[in-house]
Structures are given as structure tokens and as C-alpha cells.
Amino acid sequence: PPDVEELGRSTWTLLHSMAATYPEKANMEHQANMGGFLKFFAKLYPCWVCADDFQAWMAHPSGRNQPKLESRKEFGWWMCEAHNEVNRKLGKKEFDCRLWEERWRTGWKD
Ligand code: FAD
DSSP: OOOHHHHHHHHHHHHHHHHHTSOSBOOHHHHHHHHHHHHHHHHHOSSHHHHHHHHHHHTOTTSTTSOOOSBHHHHHHHHHHHHHHHHHHTTOOOOOGGGHHIIIIIOOOO
């Protein structure tokens, strides 16, 4: 099986990059495509325990963790929260989601 850490870093790069290039206001087709991608991604991610937990998190019965797909801002924030959920599970530091765009879209201001 692939190295779970290396796979994770590469995959978060892909996922946050998809959020960074998501439309500012997404039409129905974009929303449906991304919703479908995430659903299949969560089934097919080649770390099975990771995939199971991720699916369960997304499908929380309250509906609170469903992908927010109307705009780049909402989707980027949602992805950051998804990543923070995994960070918490692994005992890593949580990321300040207010810095999400700087990290993944516009570049750090320093
Ligand atoms: P990563 O967590 O890979 O993060 C990479 C970079 O993203 C960081 O350096 C930081 O700059 C930035 N970042 C960090 N947090 C955020 C955030 N919240 N929002 C935006 N940017 C952020 N590993 C397991 O061992 N068990 C699991 O169950 C597991 N589940 C996973 C589920 C998914 C869907 C994915 C994609 C990965 C999963 N992983 C899991 C892998 C794990 O999340 C890490 O990728 C891996 O441990 C390497 O961590 P890292 O410290 O190098 O940084």
C-alpha cells in the first residue's frame, strides 16, 4: 500500500488546489461535479481506514459536514475544516482556516 503520510500530503495539495481554483460563484453543474467527485473520492481513497473515517465524517446525520459547494469561499473553508478534522484525529495542530486562501491560493504575505 502507498505511504499514508506521503499520499496524504499529496492528496491535500490536490484537494486544496481544487478548492483554490473553484469558481467564486459555482453554477449547478460545477456543484454537482464537485459533489460527485467528493463522494467517489471518499469511497476510493487508497488508505481504507482514512477513507472510511472521511466518509463517516461527511455523512454525519446532522448534515453539518456536507460539502458546501456554492462558492470558492465556502468550499475552501469546508475543505479546511475537513482537513482539521483529520489533524485533530492524528493529534496534529489545527490550521487557522482564515489563512486558507493565503496558503493555497494567493500565497503567503510576508
Ligand atoms: P498534512 O496534514 O498532509 O498537510 C499538508 C499541509 O497542508 C500542511 O503543511 C499545512 O501547510 C497545510 N494544512 C494543514 N492543515 C490544513 C487545513 N486544515 N487546511 C488547509 N491547509 C492545511 N493519515 C492517517 O494516519 N490516518 C488517517 O485516518 C488519515 N486520513 C486522511 C484522510 C484524508 C481525506 C486525507 C487526504 C489524508 C488523511 N491522512 C490520514 C493523512 C494525513 O492527513 C496527513 O496528510 C499526513 O499525516 C501527513 O501530514 P503532514 O503533517 O505532513 O501535513
